[in-house]
Amino acid sequence: QVQLVESGGGLVQAGGSLRLDCAASTTIFSSYTMGWYRQAPGKQRELVARITSGGLTNYADSVKGRFTISRDNAKNTVFLQMSTLKPEDTAVYYCSARLYRTYWGQGTQVTVSS
Numbered sequence: 001q002v003q004l005v006e007s008g009g010g011l012v013q014a015g016g017s018l019r020l021d022c023a024a025s026t027t028i029f030s031s032y033t034m035g036w037y038r039q040a041p042g043k044q045r046e047l048v049a050r051i052t053s054g055g056l057t058n059y060a061d062s063v064k065g066r067f068t069i070s071r072d073n074a075k076n077t078v079f080l081q082m083s084t085l086k087p088e089d090t091a092v093y094y095c096s097a098r099l100y101r102t103y104w105g106q107g108t109q110v111t112v113s114s
Contacts, residue, residue, distance in 0.1 A: 001103075002024055002025060002026045002032075002097050002103040003024070003025040003103075004022055004023070004024050004025075004095045004096070004097055004103055004104065004105035004106075005022065005023050005105060005106075006020060006021065006022045006093065006094070006095045006105045006106065006107065006108040007020070007021050007022075007023075007108065008020040008021050008108065009093060009108030009109045009110045010109075010110070010111070011111045011112075011113065012085055012110075012111070012112055012113070013112070013113050014085060014086055014087055014112055014113065014114050015084060015085065016085050016112070017081070017082060017083045017084075017085065018082045018085065018110060019079060019080065019081050019082065020036065020079065020080040020082070020093055020095075020108060020110075021077055021078075021079055022034070022036075022077060022078045022079075022080075022095030022105055023075075023076060023077050024076045024077070024078070024095075024097055025076070026076065026097070028099075029073055029076040029097075030053055030073040031053050031099055032053060032097045032098060032099050033050060033051070033052045033053060033097075033098045033099070034050070034051050034069075034071055034078040034095070034096065034097055034098075035047060035048075035049065035050040035051070035069075035095070035096040035097075035098070036048040036049050036050075036069060036078075036080045036093055036094070036095060036096070037093070037094045037096060038089075038091035038092065038093045038094070038110075039091055039092050039094070039107075040088075040090060040091040040092075043091075045094065046060065047060055048060050048063055048067065048080065048093070049063065049067055049068075049069035049080060050069065051069045051070065051071055051078065055071075057069055062088075063082075063089075066082065066083050066084045066085075067080060067081065067082050067083070068080070068081040068083075069081075078095065080093070082110070085110075085112045086112060087112045087113065087114045088112075089110060089112050090110060090111050090112050091109075091110060092107040092108065092109050092110075093107065093108050093109075093110050094106075094107045
């Protein structure tokens with residue numbers, strides 16, 4: 001069982017920045033593909049960004065050039081640096097960890113005001 005704890009959400013004005021952190025409780029963190037997903041009210045959960053164990057990344061088209069995912073295997077933590085935030089980025093953001101199965105964090109609210 002892997003526990004994921006997100007932090008760093010909050011309220012920010014459009015154009016601002018936030019960084020989300022996700023700490024994982026596993027001794028083999030470096031083997032996991034880590035991801036960030038988001039779910040806005042009335043919408044399905046969608047992939048925001050993903051980083052593999054080898055460091056390969058992919059992003060949703062809507063966040064390319066604005067968001068950056070990274071990981072620190074020594075700290076068992078994955079980060080999502082969000083810049084130039086838009087009101088449409090408002091959502092609950094979830095961290096995920098995938099190896100043989102997918103684990104989810106509890107989510108952290110990000111609200112971008114116009």
